[in-house]
Amino acid sequence: IKDVQFYIVGKNPHKSIKELAQKDKSVIVTGKVDDVRPYFEEATVCVVPLRIAQGVQNKILEAMAMGVPVVSTKKAIEGIKAKDDTEVLRGDTPREFAVNVIKLLKDKALRNKMAINARAMIEKNYNWEEIVDSLNVDILEEKIKEPIEKIRIPQDTFYRTKGKRILDIFISIIAFIVFTPLMAIISISIKLSSFKDPVIFKQIRVGEDGDFF
Numbered sequence: 001i002k003d004v005q006f007y008i009v010g011k012n013p014h015k016s017i018k019e020l021a022q023k024d025k026s027v028i029v030t031g032k033v034d035d036v037r038p039y040f041e042e043a044t045v046c047v048v049p050l051r052i053a054q055g056v057q058n059k060i061l062e063a064m065a066m067g068v069p070v071v072s073t074k075k076a077i078e079g080i081k082a083k084d085d086t087e088v089l090r091g092d093t094p095r096e097f098a099v100n101v102i103k104l105l106k107d108k109a110l111r112n113k114m115a116i117n118a119r120a121m122i123e124k125n126y127n128w129e130e131i132v133d134s135l136n137v138d139i140l141e142e143k144i145k146e147p148i149e150k151i152r153i154p155q156d157t158f159y160r161t162k163g164k165r166i167l168d169i170f171i172s173i174i175a176f177i178v179f180t181p182l183m184a185i186i187s188i189s190i191k192l193s194s195f196k197d198p199v200i201f202k203q204i205r206v207g208e209d210g211d212f213f
Contacts, residue, residue, distance in 0.1 A: 064118035
């Protein structure tokens with residue numbers, strides 16, 4: 001296909017990748033860029049030929065969100081809720097990959113259809129509300145699966161074992177029996193040693209004749 005340029009965008013390109021740009025003027029190696037969106041805006045097709053991949057490939061989600069049809073591999077799209085042939089084209093061999101790229105480059109209607117389908121899929125499954133809800137469910141399920149013996153109780157917590165609770169009750173009863181009479185004796189002693197009853201609250205009233213009582 002004539003007049004096609006191949007942009008390789010990303011930081012730290014390998015030496016062999018840089019050599020491609022020196023051998024073929026239609027290959028442009030950008031290196032690190034501050035913003036990939038301008039490149040997606042100008043792209044006709046986004047290719048992600050990863051043979052080894054871990055986790056969700058955000059570059060694929062970004063391309064789909066910006067309405068760029070994607071050709072990728074089975075490994076790269078694992079974890080992404082995209083349907084093959086309708087929202088993404090997959091190629092796991094060099095020939096399959098090249099055929100799908102050429103197919104999209106030649107068929108504008110197919111490109112538009114896949115771009116619309118992929119964008120709709122992103123809006124449905126990867127909006128913020130959906131991501132947060134999914135994250136909350138994952139955390140809750142993880143906590144439910146966690147074995148009881150792994151749930152540690154802080155040392156300074158008020159929870160105690162059954163045996164220790166019984167001991168606490170027993171000590172409280174003994175303390176009540178011992179200290180209640182002692183406190184009564186102390187109160188009587190204080191009262192006898194006073195010239196008048198201790199005043200907790202005194203209400204003063206004025207009679208009709210003006211006397212206080």
